[in-house]
Amino acid sequence: MSEPRTPLDKLLALLDLERIEENIYRGRTGRAVLVPRVFGGQVAAQALMAAGRTVPADRVAHSLHSYFLRPGDPSAPIVYTVDRIRDGVSFTTRRVVAVQHGVPIFHLSASFQRAEDGLEHQEAMPPAPDPDTLPTAAELLPRYAERLGGQDTVEQILRARQAVDLRYVDEPPFASAGEPRRPTSQVWFRTNGKVADEPGPDAPWGDPHLHICLATYVSDMTLLDSVLLAHGRGGWAVGDVVGASLDHAMWFHRPFRADEWLLYDQESPTSQGGRGLARGRIFTADGRLAVSVIQEGLIRIPRKRVRS
Template identity: 50%
Template sequence: MPESLEDLVDLLDLEMIDADLFRGRQPQTAAQRVFGGQVLGQALGAATRTVEPERIVHSLHGYFLRPGDTAVPIVYRAEPTRDGKTFSSRRVVASQNGKPIFYMSASFQRPEPGLDHSDPMPDDVVPPEEAPTLASVLEAATGRKAEDWNKEWAALDMRLAGVSGRQFWIRAAGKLPDDPALHACVLAYASDLTLLGASLLPHGLVIGDRRIQPASIDHALWFHRSFRADEWLLYDQSSPSASGARGFATGRLFTQDGRLAASVAQEGLIRPVGLDLDDQ
């Protein structure tokens, strides 16, 4: 995982190899596979580089096909599937060693006025200034030292916003440039960190429990309103279902002043490994 926000920004800055073809760097990490949020953020960056700057991403849908190798750069091919008067569509294929590891479709729109409504932000949350860090909460839950968790997530500032364990304050751990596309990529990266864990909470489990084999299967993200990824966002999560060794979770991201900025949905593998299901 990136050891600083600067490392994360560098990670999302892809090398252009050829027209619509990009290479993504890998961070220094002890992880055995590439973090899904990294592939999401880099794939969105590749797609964004191929559309007109005034067209803003409003949705993406991705499928994780194979575990990524942390020792091998990832190649992203952005296919210009459509450019209309208002919308642009892109399909991105991420590959390593000649095999696809991730597919993503993304849609971009030229800003225009329209009807406007949204859900209200939950009001029963702890303010970010008073909320405990996620690293300290996970240290208590897993026994792994808080500094180890902080090292893994050093690019982000994450805090527990509610006692249910499904609400978090999240922001980049520092100031980002005034580039909406970069803020969208950082949010895509961050959106994958805690969401699958929401499907474990009803069973008294957390991500990192050795009795569960977790992995992202698919991920969808909708961008509703402007935001800054370096300002506090409330990540409100829920899990409507878990079955067949898969967990399904949804999330809403609100700005601190209450605007709904983005919505997320994900299904992931939560395969029991040495877990006594009769006790659940």
Template identity: 45%
Template sequence: MPPASDRIFGLDDLVDNLQVEQLDTYLFRGDTKVRRTPRVFGGQVLAQVVSAATRTLTSERYLHSLHAYFLRPGDVEKNIIFEVDPIRDGGSFTTRRVVARQSGKAILNASMSFQKLEQGLEHQMDMPEVPGPEGLQTDWEYWESISRRYPGRLPEDVGRFRAIDARVIQRRDLDDLSVEAAPVQGMWVKANGTLSDDPAVHRMILAYASDMQLMGTSLRAHPVHFWTPGFQGASLDHAMWFHCDFRADKWLYYHMDSPRAGGARGFNRGSFYTRDGKLVASAAQEGLIRFTPDK
């Protein structure tokens, strides 16, 4: 087996990582083997709480709403314990609360609502006109180029995560952060492979991907990046709404904007569209964007 720094982390690895182990009826354990960052990636914990809550359903229901608070940074060297509270099983909706813990302390608290399939009134906002994913640089190509330009600044395996194919339409120039732009960005994203037909798996993967790039949207209007000395950033909360079924292994366009930043917090919104313009999911997140350049 190749060394960890030389091993490609693919889609099967990610799906296996996100599927939590059931210890008891409402108790689960999750692995943290995806070491992309010094602390556990927020999208990983989001996807794992979806996995844990879904495993406790007693009837066919589909996740339509997720609201989570990030309470503490996760330790990549420790497993995560997920405690599910089966708050309500109603005629149309099912509600679950999940607390993710490490070393006895909560690192994330989430509430989820599941609904049986129903028909109803429909409308949506149109998808923006954007170029397609063909020809755009992949995330792993981008981070490998950044690693070569800034030796020692990034983990050695930064380009080895290839489970998600993410392609930002217009990346920031890290060599010229004085250029301020509108706090709007777009990214094409899909699972880098083929997923099963289980809708819960596709929601789990999209929950993971929803935390990619979203918080950085609020920084685009400022000459600051995550590496800027004196900058401290962290996700504070995260919400998602799944409007209908979709396939996370087909291209989805993730349109993000940040209508407001202030009080050391940046507010970000995101919308996922299929290639033919159908809005399938929405996201919102507030992040800590504390900047103290004199420290």
């Protein structure tokens, strides 16, 4: 296999797992940024990719439910073991355990379904500006270099997100000066480049499983922003909270492509006990509700060190 040339190529290579044995796959890890652990969206996307490798081609993921059990070590590969729970007439269920250093770090259950017709309705897409009118990350982040701890931190974040064109509709939480805001957030996102799975008459959306895994990867980037906004906190990027994803659930409603603009509309209904809950809806640019997301995250205020 040739070496990945672009950031998107590298991301796709990260999701292209090595098959070790029947139902066992190995995934590479990316470099840690800001926090010394593997990015949760990567683990979830790789686990879902592993599950999909064992499912008939006529079935697409419609839901996943997962728990982050331990921090992932960015210096070691992750082994994914797939348990073939059920293969029914219409639905297929898989359970995946991600293991590092002999212990589980992540657990996922996913369900896949054959395409069929049924009742149709959805919520309307909320208003949002055209993504092409919004600043790119490379244009936005340097404005907050001092708040983020310097240009080196800005460069780290930009390198970590090179494969994704992610644009904030409003100011992100790290721009906050301590003033609480309405606990809602919107971002537009798409992969930074086209995914080379050519649509055809039998696959108008390309490889749906690949695009679902790419959306799963991105879904963990900003979902807890709305929790931080409610309290005027800038987040782990500025060090005024310590946080991590605890669990993550997604429902995939309609076909989409991750290399076309998607609106991620996010809100937080509550936070307490060191945990914050966030909900998200992902819409295609033409207004179709494609994905629903719910996540609970660990969000703690760092203890101040007392000098002796």
